[in-house]
Amino acid sequence: MENCYHCGDACRDTTIEHQEKFFCCNGCKTVFDILNENDLTYYYDLQTTPGKTPLDIEGRFDFLDNQHIIHQLLEFDEQDTQIVSFVIPHIHCSSCIWVLENLNKLHPAVKNAQVNFPQKSIRVTYNSTEINLKELVLLLCKIGYEPNISLEDFNKKEKKIDRSLIYKLGVAGFAFGNIMFLSFPEYFEVSEFWLEQFKHLFRWLMFAFAIPVVFYSGRDYFVSAYKGLRSNILNIDVPIAIGIAVLFLRSTLEIAMDWGTGFFDSLAGLVFFLLLGKFFQQKTYAFLSFERDYKSYFPIAITQLSKQEEVQTPVYELRPGNRILIRNNELIPTDGILIKGSALIDYSFVTGEAAPVAKQSGDKIYAGGRQQAGIIEVEVTKEVEQSYLTQLWNNEVFSKNKATTFENLTDQISRRFTVSILSIAVIATGIWLFIDASIAFNVFTAVLIVACPCAIALAAPFTLGNMLRIFGKRKLYLKESSVIEQMAHIDTVVFDKTGTLTTHNKNLITYQGISLTEDEQKVLTSTLRASNHPLSRALYELLQDNDICTLDDFTEETGKGIEGIYGKTSVKVGSFAFVGNKNQQPETTDTQVHISTNDGYKGSYVFYNTYREGMQKLFSELSNTANLIVLSGDNDGEKKFLKTQLPQSAQLKFNQKPDDKLNYIKRLQQQGKKVMMVGDGLNDAGALAQSNVGIAVSEDVNVFSPACDGIIDASKLRVLSEFMALSQKSIRIIKYAFVFSLFYNLIGLGFAVTGNLAPVVAAILMPLSSISIVVFTTICTYLLGRKSIT
Amino acid sequence: MSIIYVLITVSVIVAIIFFIAFVYSVKKGQYDDTYTPSVRMLFEDELVKPKKEQEKSDNKEIIQTSNQ
Structure with missing residues (x-):
């Protein structure tokens, strides 16, 4: 079998040979032709099979005719020039960057196109008199780069990047380097003639450089220490702030009184290293978003019927009573009543219910479902923000910041550390007051300076920052490094079922009933082939090795089933009632597709969810350290099977609504449990936000996932227990690093309490301790990352 | 030795110029995307002579397909 030259998929149904290349479909071939005509075939040289089949987009971007919506999306709009940015999930290789940045070859009105690869976004500047926004989007779609425009882009505020x-x-590094140079002469040549002349200039220059370091670079530490003290927490920033303040005051006093050179270089170095640790920890995954809510899942506009005319209306403007039109594969943006057409709605992402639900006119339908068959007309009953689904986001967990309620390891240590340092300082000063009162002040400040817990403050950022990267390489993307610490304390793991433990795309299908003849199978396969229903397609995948014939007649009754006739054989596929069975339907909770030939009932194909590989192993590994709970929005059809997979102690709950899941986790937390929630859909969003660590499972990390603390690639879910073990080990590394840095502090204290802390000693000891901690944690995490095979 | 005043002034001014350049580059967003420019840089040649590329790539494609 040939592979498509454009997208690399195996050419299954059709193979198109064109210019000595093979294509799997006309879509792929068209993209090739467009690029070929415009001399852009280098696209295929940079990377083999870089493309994506352009999807059918008919009418989907019609909302871009609405001036109001266009205005909301544009970044810049002046005279004839417009600038717009899109997220394009398909951007994945250098070919993508190349072809998109050469967009002007495809349309001369495009002035400039710039790709931001880490964010998977493109920024296009174009002449709006020659091409409008809709045409631009269609152009992108035509070459297989469909932009993702969702409700989130609406009302986009000017994005401010915090730099x-x-x-x-930069300020701290700049000052650190310059102060170092200025302080060097005095360290080595203490009493040379010319140095005596210039040292005052050098000292005051150092003072000048130190001012922005203390008052600008180090400002956050004072703020954080103040906030901590106000809420009676001795966080790590308290001793750091004391250290910085004492360093600055004593150094200023020293140079003012001409006692010595001061500790300005240690001061600048300290702040520089601390900020470096912060910067290192800050790494996030630009192309992922951990803050998403329903808005990035919802469309920006919907077709509204007003006076029998189709108008594209922003979903925020929908009011109760409006009539809207929902096409095949479109999302239902708000609650309503079905007026016309028969609906088959896939709620799997919202409720966790695996099978599509059929609705008749007059039925209530809820926001968040995806229509699977034909066009329906819906009367809106609620505004978008009032719908059953979006109300979940009104829950207070979405406005609460998790980090503030969690005391991390560093702060725990710092509490004891600060108290003991202060008492050592007081005691040492007290003793020196009796021996030699003149250096008592010296000793007091020296203790506070040398005890500044720079190394302790660096241990956690570097260890966790490294682990964050190691996790990221293994496809568990965490929001921030503190999540690792939380993961180490988890004692209860809650799983969602549909989409988390089971896969969305693979179904296990078995046939029950009278076996079909070859002819019947042929007609059945051909009938299925003609239908676009997801269940038909899944069945066709299974049966596609059978022969195919051209049907004499094919009819599809939306929401009920399909019928195909060939010669004397007619085959009906669909619901129990549709295939014409007069018997009572056996009670079942599984998804079934029934078959009858020539009006005689034959049997049914039963769809089971397939569980991801390695789940049983994962359960048994996790059960050693944590309680396991499965919360499912689905019915309890698979209870028996799940029982065999899970350890005895595990609990199972079915028919859980989004609110139930959230409250269940809240109750567990009230019992003192540290809960990790593993889920995938919007229905888990509340539970993910409420839990201590919320992990979203995603088949493709570029597409939507609900707000969470981490996103795990579905293929890596089976090694979740390894990730948890790794996070526990990294906590151990931090503890070792603490011991290590305490050792340095003791040496420093030895100098300080004896009154021997010369600036040069501090200047060596401080960077040395910081750097050795960084080296220690980096090596440890590197070894840890290499050892773990994933 | 008073030349040292001049030298120090000059060196501090040079340092500050570099510092301003750093702040300017951060403000312009040069550090926001550190990956794409590294790839974009390699495309320069292809942009200049797309015609030639076309011929070359055609030849390559024939070889590729015959290998398949």
């Missing part, structure tokens, strides 16, 4: 940490780091 203050880079500035602070």
Whole structure:
């Protein structure tokens, strides 16, 4: 079998040979032709099979005719020039960057196109008199790069990137380097003639450089220490802030009184290293979003019927009473009543219910479902923000910040550390007051300076920052490094079922009933082939090795079933009632497709969910350290099977609504449990937000996933227990690093309490301890990352 | 030795110029995307002479397909 030259998929049904190349479909061939005509075939040289089959987009971007919506999407709109940015999930290789940045070859009105690869986004500047936004989007779709435009892009505020940490780091680094040079002469040549002349200039220059370090770069530490003290927490920033303040005051006093050179280089170095640790920890995954809510899942506009005319209306403007039109594969944006057409709605992402639900006119339908068959007309009963689904986001868990309620390891240590340092300082000063009162002040400040827990403050950022990257390489993307610490304390793991433990795309299908003859199979396969229903397609995948014939007649009754006739054989496929069975339907909770030939009932294909590989192993590994719970929005059809997979102690709950899941986790937490929630859909969003660690499972990390603390690639879910073990080990590394840095502090204290802390000692000891901690944690995490085979 | 005043002034000014350049580059967003420019840089040649590329790539494609 040939592979498509454009997208690389195996050419199954059709193979198109064109210019000595093979294509799997006309879509792929068309893209090739477009690129070929415009001399852009280099696209295929950079990377083999870089493309994507362009999807049918008919009418889907019609909302871009609406000036109001266009205005909301544009970044810049002046005279004839417009600038717009899109997220394009397909951007994945250098070919993508190349072809998209050469967009002007495809349309001369495009002035400039710039790709941001880590964010998978493109920014296009174009002449709006020659091409409008809709045409631009269609152009992108035509070459297989469909932009993702969702409700989230609506009302987009000017995005402000916070770069203050880079500035602070820059200031501290700049000052650190310059102060170092200025302080060097005095360290080595203590009493040379010309140095005596210039040292005052050098000292005041150092002072000048130190001012922005303390008051700009180090500002956050004072703020954080103040906030901590106000809420009676001795966090790690308290001793750091004391250290910075004492360093600055004592150094200023020293140079003002001409006692010595001061500790300005240690001060700048300290702030620089601390900020470096912060910067290192800050790494996030630009192409992932951990803050998503329903808005990035919902469409921006919908077809509204007003006076028998189709108008594209922004979904926010929908009011109760409006009539809307929902096409095949479109999302239902708000609650309503079905007026016309028969609906088959896939709610799997919202409720966790695996099988599509059939609805008749007059039935209530809820927001978030995806229509699977034909066009339906719906009367809106609620505004978008009031719908059953979106109300979940009104729950207070979505506005609460998790990090503030969690005391991390560093802060726990810091509490004891600060108290003991302060008492050592007081005691040492007290003793020196009796021996030699003149250096008592010296000793007091020296203790506070040398005890500044720079190394302790660096241990956690570097260890967790490294682990974050190691996890990321293994396809568990965490929102921030503190999640690793939380993961180490988890004692209860809650799983969602549909989409999390089971896969969306693979079904296990078995046939029950009278076996079909070859002819019947042929007609059945051909009938299925003609239908676009997801169940038909799944069945066709299974049966596609059978022969195919051209049907004499084919009819599809939306929401009920399909019928195909060939010669004397007629085959009906669909619901129990549709295939014409007069018997009572056996009670079942599984998804079934019934078959009858020539009006005689034959049997049914039963669809079972397939569970992801390695789940049983994962359960048994996790059960050693944690309680396991499965919360499913689905019915209890698979209870028996799940029981065999899970350990005895595990609990199972079915028919759980989104709110139930959230409250269940809340109750567990009230019992003192540390809960990890593993889910995938919007229905888990509340539970993910409520849990201590919410992990979203995603088949494709580029597409939507609900707000969470981490996104795990579905293929890696089976090694979740390894990730948890790794996070526990990284906590151990941090603890070792603490011991290590305490050792440095003791040496420093030895100098300090004896009154021997010369600036040069501090200047060596401080960077040395910081760097050795960084080296220690980096090596440890590297070894840990290499050892774990994933 | 008073030349040292001049030298220090000059060196501090040079350092500050570099610092301003750094702040300017951060502000312009040069550090926001550190990956794409590294790839884009390699495309320069292809942009200049697309015609030639076309011929070359055609030849390559024939070889590729015959290998399949």
